[in-house]
Amino acid sequence: MKQDITLKREGQFLAFLKPLVGKFTPNFQRMDIMGSLKKTVITIFSVLVFLGLWHLGSKALYNKEANFKIEKALNEQGAVAAEAERACIASGDSSCQPNTLPSPLQVWASLQSLIADHKVITADKAAFVEKMSERNAQLIAQGKDAIVYTGRASFVDIVLTSIKTVFAGFLLALLIAVPIGIVIGLSPSLRSAFNWFIQIFKPVSPVVWYLLVFMIVKTLYIGDSSDNAFVISFISVGLCAMWATLVNTAMGVSTVDKDYINVAKVLKLGTFQKIFKVILPSSLPLIFTGLRITLSVAWMVLIAIELLAQSQGLGLFVWEEFQNGANDSNSKIIVAMFVIGIIGFLLDRLMLAIQNMVSFNKNESV
């Protein structure tokens, strides 16, 4: 039974990995293999259908824009210009290409070029460090700052910046929301005192949080020339994302099973023992459910906030590519979109694994 449920739950995303993981109850082995084989086939099939539809759609959009360009040249400049435009588009020359939804192949090519670009930049960086090593050693010996590489960030660096920001934001959310949630959960009067605060600030949009944090951090950093984009973005991310954890922690702590509380009373456990041995462990599953939501919200709002804060992450990357309008900008945006989606998915899986590890009752966790 249990096996069935987990399969159903994970099957939607990871059916094709299931045979590799191989955690079967012997009795159901045959059924499971048949079931996951079927799911694997369905998954592959649906991916192919998706790619096909995408390809056709992008082709249709490409033709529509190409025809419009040729027609426009015909109407405004005559038949010769129109023919030149047609030839230009057909030649693949970047100056006249329609700028629309890229096809799967173009996106694949962009991914390759981003990786190649990363390799170039990495090599460049290594060469720089090599070249500067002697100089830097001298500088450090003199008590001065070493010269660091300030070249262009590669796509991988950008992704890493985003991940770093989201983890910093998540950590901040955890450090704020869990302790406050516990305190609120323990005291009904504090709970009602905080309630309006939570209700009002929970629905505030990421952009507004960003502006608020910006106002404060800007002043705190006044006169300091160092880059505060990272600080602003992770604080904004943390503030946006912490609410689910706050609410869930308070709920978990305030709804501990009455039996456990009675046991604690009969044994006359002290306040400290009661909190750490009874209340907290019993609310861990709910706290982790909250943390999981927090992490996924953090990743979601990160993109918008990085864009606003001009932090060198995926959000800014996407926005700059859009502004840039180069020939492969659109396909780079789509690459970023997939990377964002896949990382978000992996982060959620990570949290789910941790959640299952700490929750004592496997049936309660989702």
Add this chain to the structure above:
Amino acid sequence: MSTENTLETGTVQNGIFYSSQVMLDLAKLKKVYPTPKGDYVVLEDLDLQIMKEEFVTIIGHSGCGKTTMLSMIAGLNPISGGNIAVLGNPVKGPGPDRGVIFQSPSLMPWMTALENVLLGVNQVFKHATKTQRKDIAKYYLHKVGLEGAFDKKAIELSQGMQQRVGIARAFAIKPKVLLLDEPFGMLDSLTRGELQDILIEIWNKEKITAVMITHDVDEAIFLADRVVMMTSGPRAKIGDILNIDFERPRTRKSVLEHDDYYSYRKHLIDFLEH
């Protein structure tokens, strides 16, 4: 201390010493639950004295106020009127001198069997060393037949095994009084029989004054020195008390074969059917 000693008198019956010191004294006990439709008087004028080293079972119709009475003795439920005293001292809130075994095992599911027992032992034997406390916990887990499951998480144990841990946890803190609220009510009859045997075996050794609610007439007779029958609510009180004069230690077989068994049984069933 001195009052305790002067009270230490007793009678010898069937070659067994029965202490006549009053362990638990309920006097004019009253409980009122406020409800939207006005106050509901569950218990009124309830008087009951339970002697030291006595095993008392309580039967009565569902909803008559048995759990209410027990939770008031435990100090988990405030008293509306009258008194409850343990060895002459009025009950003020819960404490480890009154161990409770709840109907659901109420183990901390994130702890192992051993940790669950240690939770209480650590609290009560504050001056013992770590090893001593562990030994106490292990001893009682051994007594309930769980020597192989010390490190099993409570959630991984069956209902019956969980309730065994509950029994070990209650005895391990060496309470003056043990309060049991239908502890075997949720178990199948085979497991229930096993646990009754385990309970009575430990009890024979420790002789902790026990008050146990049950809805099973045979269980009530098998375990008790006295069966207390409660009238139906509202305003429930003690309706009748039946002395069970079987000698201890008892075996299920000897009890079932005893001449008085069926008259005891009839007495209880007659009471419940009226």
